[in-house]
Amino acid sequence: MRVPMSDRDHPIGDAIDWTFAAGVGARLARPGPAMSRYTADTVVAELAAAADRAEQPVRELTGLGAGHADPAPARVVDRTGWVQAAAVSMADLTGGQGGGSWMGKPAGMQAGAMLAYLSSAVLGQYDPFSRSLLLVAPNVVAVERALKVPTADFRLWVCLHEVTHRVQFAEAPWMAELMRTATAELGAAADEPVSELVGRVVAVVRDRRGNDEKQMSERGVLGLLRATQSETQQLALDRMLALGTLLEGHADHVMDAVGPGVVPAVGSIRRAFDNRRRRSSNPVHRVIRALLGVDAKMAQYVHGKKFVDTVVDRVGMAEFNAVWSGPDAMPTLAEIDDPDAWIARVLG
Structure with a gap:
């Protein structure tokens, strides 16, 4: 299924050629589930x-x-469309770090392969930089067929999650700048040769034993790198992880809290969806998920939702909304697992 994309120029920089990455990802992205033209058109209209x-x-x-103000309409895209939009968003996030020269091509190839893999897993996404909400039609269809749930309910349920992200960033625009700042700090060591970076990751992986293997699966490469980063980079990573956990947990809380009305x-959708999340994939996919931090994303939903559920239950939504007031009100990673500590610090 092909959904039109706008002809937007992609940012250019020096580290990763994101335009090249978008092309690679679009070529490698797998086709979605088979459907007639009528079905495809109906899905697009119903998701919008x-x-x-x-x-x-x-x-x-x-x-x-x-x-x-009323937001712009959602854009319903296919997997190729999501890859193209995600590449633009990543270039925005990294301050236009991309590259038209040959130096950016190898990293662009790797980034494109990553985007291609993720393109079959993402149901929707809000981009705070372009302020656009994307819904990936073939992935929504694939999941609702696998779960055997009512399509109208599932599509609205997915949209509740993504629209919550749009509302979050409209309420707290400072979060987009926090993401850019943290990303810049994480990239402070970008001049390190790839061979040395990979060597550090391999060394950390080799030394992991027992419970640390579970930690690797949950945190992905970013979690492994944390052990070898500078203090500034560790703090930046922690801020990004805490923000992501808050945003995903809050969106999951909302999509369930609206209720059967x-x-x-x-x-039934939540039960089926959670069972799907817990199901083990084949070994190759498990390795890829760990390396890309996909399992860390799943952990964000669980820990973040528990934090939001607990705080809202104890102080109400109005008091919880202090979290959007500024960076100092955002929970730390430690407070995500200790909601009372956040309540005491921020709400007194």
């Missing part, structure tokens, strides 16, 4: 409508979004 319908319940439940099958 579901994104519009999700806006009001998200605003009502969270208490966020008052006074903000909005999504009648919400309970």
